[in-house]
Amino acid sequence: MAEAARRDALSLAAHTHATVTPLSACSRFVLRGRAPALAAAGAAFGVPLPREACRAAVVEERAALWLGPDEILLLAPEAERDAVAGALHAALTGLPHALVDVGHRSAALEVAGPGAAFLLNAACPLDLGTAAFPAGMCTRTVLGKCEILLWRVDAARFRLEAMRSYADYVWRLLEQARRDWTG
Amino acid sequence: MLLIDCPFCGERPELEFSYGGEAHIARTPDTASDDGWTAFLYDRTNPKGIHAERWRHVHGCGRFFNALRDTVSDKFRATYRIGEARPELE
Numbered sequence: 384m385a386e387a388a389r390r391d392a393l394s395l396a397a398h399t400h401a402t403v404t405p406l407s408a409c410s411r412f413v414l415r416g417r418a419p420a421l422a423a424a425g426a427a428f429g430v431p432l433p434r435e436a437c438r439a440a441v442v443e444e445r446a447a448l449w450l451g452p453d454e455i456l457l458l459a460p461e462a463e464r465d466a467v468a469g470a471l472h473a474a475l476t477g478l479p480h481a482l483v484d485v486g487h488r489s490a491a492l493e494v495a496g497p498g499a500a501f502l503l504n505a506a507c508p509l510d511l512g513t514a515a516f517p518a519g520m521c522t523r524t525v526l527g528k529c530e531i532l533l534w535r536v537d538a539a540r541f542r543l544e545a546m547r548s549y550a551d552y553v554w555r556l557l558e559q560a561r562r563d564w565t566g
Numbered sequence: 567m568l569l570i571d572c573p574f575c576g577e578r579p580e581l582e583f584s585y586g587g588e589a590h591i592a593r594t595p596d597t598a599s600d601d602g603w604t605a606f607l608y609d610r611t612n613p614k615g616i617h618a619e620r621w622r623h624v625h626g627c628g629r630f631f632n633a634l635r636d637t638v639s640d641k642f643r644a645t646y647r648i649g650e651a652r653p654e655l656e
Contacts, residue, residue: 436574436575436627450627451574451628451629452574454628508582509578522575522627523625523628524578524582524625524626525582530625
């Protein structure tokens with residue numbers, strides 16, 4: 384009996400195991416515009432911008448995340464900031480758009496492991512099952528009292544971005560939830 | 567939790583949304599009388615039953631949309647994009 388209970392506890396730990404890791408800085412741009420501007424920007428950025436709601440597109444180190452019907456977040460390595468900005472400005476000349484460098488606005492965390500969705504659901508009301516929230520899906524949502532950007536990079540790995548001033552709150556919230564489950 | 571069907575993102579928890587007042591209120595011309603402005607700014611239908619209202623998916627895609635909500639049961643009967651006609655409910 385005691386052995387069976389111990390096995391159950393171990394398997395629960397295996398299902399709820401998750402790690403929270405800060406990610407290094409990167410370049411971020413928010414692009415807003417209509418279809419012609421988004422198409423031109425996608426070509427210049429090297430990633431076709433997603434037109435389907437709540438989806439992310441990735442090519443090597445660069446990613447484009449759908450935030451709204453005319454709003455895309457572009458992620459690239461930190462060192463490529465000037466190159467990306469230059470290429471986008473050149474490609475978007477003459478097309479109505481708004482391109483804003485928000486690289487210093489957010490802090491990114493990675494939540495990974497078999498229990499990553501379970502851990503996030505401690506404070507996030509979204510359905511994070513793989514049917515409702517498959518790999519490649521991204522969206523803004525809420526975590527506790529903070530607005531976050533959540534991107535399921537693959538089945539057991541999420542990238543989470545929060546306003547820099549909220550990063551400490553988000554970290555402590557997730558860390559508390561993690562310790563509650565993994566003891 | 568109450569789920570609201572965003573016309574762009576699909577069903578999402580209520581926490582992601584904010585209320586934006588009654589829908590389909592056309593701005594009054596600048597030349598309107600005081601009574602016209604009063605009606606535009608303050609007169610609302612406040613129905614018991616189906617109410618057309620604006621909502622914003624503020625912690626999501628950020629877009630405004632319209633919804634038909636039953637003020638008695640708090641059930642959302644339909645949601646539709648800004649600019650679309652109010653749908654008929656059966």
